[in-house]
Amino acid sequence: MEQRLQKLLAAAGVASRRACETLILEGRVTVNGVKVTELGSKADPDHDKISVNGKPIMTEVAHVYIVLNKPTGYVSTVSDPHAMHTIMDLVKGAPGRIYPVGRLDADSAGLLLMTNDGAFTEMLTHPSHEVEKTYRVLARGEVPEYAASDLRAGIMLDDTTPTSPAKVEWVDYDRNNNVTICDVTIHEGRNRQVRRMFEAIGFPVVALTRIRIGPIELKGLAPGSWRKLHPTEVKALMEAGSTTTFNPPAKPSGGDE
Numbered sequence: 001m002e003q004r005l006q007k008l009l010a011a012a013g014v015a016s017r018r019a020c021e022t023l024i025l026e027g028r029v030t031v032n033g034v035k036v037t038e039l040g041s042k043a044d045p046d047h048d049k050i051s052v053n054g055k056p057i058m059t060e061v062a063h064v065y066i067v068l069n070k071p072t073g074y075v076s077t078v079s080d081p082h083a084m085h086t087i088m089d090l091v092k093g094a095p096g097r098i099y100p101v102g103r104l105d106a107d108s109a110g111l112l113l114m115t116n117d118g119a120f121t122e123m124l125t126h127p128s129h130e131v132e133k134t135y136r137v138l139a140r141g142e143v144p145e146y147a148a149s150d151l152r153a154g155i156m157l158d159d160t161t162p163t164s165p166a167k168v169e170w171v172d173y174d175r176n177n178n179v180t181i182c183d184v185t186i187h188e189g190r191n192r193q194v195r196r197m198f199e200a201i202g203f204p205v206v207a208l209t210r211i212r213i214g215p216i217e218l219k220g221l222a223p224g225s226w227r228k229l230h231p232t233e234v235k236a237l238m239e240a241g242s243t244t245t246f247n248p249p250a251k252p253s254g255g256d257e
Contacts, residue, residue: 002042005029008050010118012057013097017122028053063117064096065229069221070112076103087112091226101125105192110135110210111218113229113237120234123241124213130187131241134167134212135194139203142173143180147201151184157196164188166197179206214240 009020009029021039023029029036030051031043043050050057068090070076075083078099087100091114101113102125115121124131148170154162167185174181180203184194195205211218215236221227229237 002044004039005031005036005041005043005050006039007118008043008045009052009057010122012050013063013116013118014052014057015099015118015121016125017118020118023052030054062096063115063120064094064098065113065115065117065120065234066091066094066098066226067216067221067229068112068114068226069218069223070104070109071223072107072109075106076100076112087114090224094226102189104210105208108208108210109223110208111213111216111221112210113213113216114226120238123238125189127188129241131214131237132185132187132212133189133210133214134183134185136171136209136211137180137182137184137194137198137205138207139180139182139198140206141178141180141203143182143198143201143203147203148182150201151197155197155200157190157193157200163190163193163197183211185212213237 005024006017006020009015009023010017014020015023024036024039024041027035027037031041031048033049068087070087070090074085074087074090076087077083078086078088080086083106091098094114096116098114098116099121101115101121104110104112113124123129148168151163151166151168154165156162164187167183169183171181171183173179184197186193190196194208198205209218216229216233
């Protein structure tokens, strides 16, 4: 049965559907030896030979889902000739050909999902699904309540659209090091968004760690280590991606200070 080519590629674990669309537009996909560059193109996985960069894809792939505790210093890409370390250095024993679900900057740490399931990736990364992500933030200085209220209301960055309302929960204030510690939950994925949000209120981020994606938390996983997700966790993530409604607090709660 014929299906859209980008859907077939994503299901085969090549990349997310949007990334597969880019591969098609770049002319890197062939069907029965013929280059395909139109996104509306279809193919039959049971009869057609589909290749990416000259290599045939496997149309029946066992899906793999893992969670990694990424340390700082690792780039969240499958390959990067300019990077000293990529996350693939940390998951060499993982089964199958996997790739990251979204990104974490090299100077950020924490929870990163990896898979070969394109539909799963699309569900968790597309902004319309509003999957919550929580970050443990260490910000320089003692962040006042009015500044946190700005984050909760949504704040203008260096573009034309304000951020969606964030959840901000105080954890502690380290007087010795003059650092505010708080947990920030967002559902968007703009470039370096949390760091830019804190820069906008005048309190730059010292360290950033993602501690939760949807229902999955970082607890019990040492930096640099990974584990397979349990089927119930995969199901919970898919449900989060299909039903999540982001509800920031109606009345911002104050911090410890």
